[in-house]
Amino acid sequence: MNFGKCDRLVTLQAPQPAPADQFGGAGQEQLFSDVAQVWAEQKPGTGSEALQADQLTAVQQSTWQLRYRADVVPTWQLVYNGATYAITGVQEIGRKAGLILTTYRRG
Secondary structure (H helix, E strand, C coil), rough: CCHHHHHEEEEEEECCCCEEEECCCECCEEEEEEEEEEEEEEEEEEEEEEEECCEEEEEEEEEEECCCCCCCCCEEEEEEEEHHHHHEEEECCCCCEEEEEEEEEEE
């Protein structure tokens, strides 16, 4: 992997437990907190449309390559330039040389 191509500073975020609502139950909104800022290379993928909650929604897939981190899991999300990408897959490159993150962005 050529880390010289990692020209985008992205933020990795992990989900946090939702705060309790007024009745003591778990809240509805999923909250995320920043874990790290790392340099990554974006490889744009395909775009498509999908029905979500009976609405036609645009979905943009892309992959990101970055240095290896042992803590990244598919429940995390990636934020770049104000856009949030849900991580759907984490693949190791070689023997801990790097990671390929498969993501999608709804728009």
